[in-house]
Amino acid sequence: MAETTTRYRERLWPSTVMFIITAVFLIPAVTLVLTPIDAAIALPGAITVYAIVFAILAALSPTVRVENGELLGGRAHIPLEMLGEPEHLGRDELRRAIGIELDARAHLVVRGWIREGLRIPNLDDRDPAPYWIITSRRPQALASAIRNG
Template sequence: MPDQPHSPTTETADTDPRAPRAPGPSPYSERLWVPLWWWPVGFTIAGLLAAEIHMGAPGLRAWLPYLLLTPVPVWILLWMSRHRLDVTVADDGTAELRVDRAHLPVSFVARAVAVAPTAKSAALGRQLDPAAYVQHHAWIGPMALLVLDDPDDPTPYWLVSTRRPDRVLAALGLPSAG
């Protein structure tokens, strides 16, 4: 009977993480920047290297290493910060996780958990399945673990670095187990 109200135990689009969602803006987006303190360290290393080269050249050529080596830490640190993690809503209304160019529809996720920074080494150590999809960044402590339920995919789970795993899981509509 379609006119009856849903009981609290009945799964609806609001409670079922596999139900289609209404299209809209990205519910979560994160750029995985390197820590701010890496920037002065990078410039200090480039400056020390330029000073070493400066000692061997007189005149105007002495300042050339500073000019040429200053962009190097900028390029390296921006390159290391290029990774993105997004939760998007597809045209059919289902949510999906996008990590760089890889994407995972939420319909294939059986369960998910936020991995604390203290449990990160265990998750990446002996317990790590070689077939798992791992997007690890050492400068980010917590991770999100998404166990897959797809018989056609040999990947058992995704393990991705994120600063706010609970918000990622909430944006996907998945309860955090654990």
């Protein structure tokens, strides 16, 4: 079995604040809905609903990796030699890049709770995606891993 060389790995988890805000709004709302039905199940039911939402958010969090000469974003992957120079996108640049400046063919690995990332040109002429945009909490480390592959 071939040895895996991982240069970068990041799971795009929701932030702790997002989990707290979800709990603050979801638990009271579900409790309020369930109380007229049966007050005894209202709070346990609300906590169960929150746990399900928590599990869904965690399960849908993609992983970004640079390993074995490839960039893997979620289920997609591309060889590093097919990538150009990564461009750092701060908060405002990222908003424009995934908003008004977005090319609909671009490959996105974006989570709204992460406020910066990279735009990485795709040099493969046969691939319709002109670039990848990946949000990251550590975009400089990701860019370095892509460069040094």
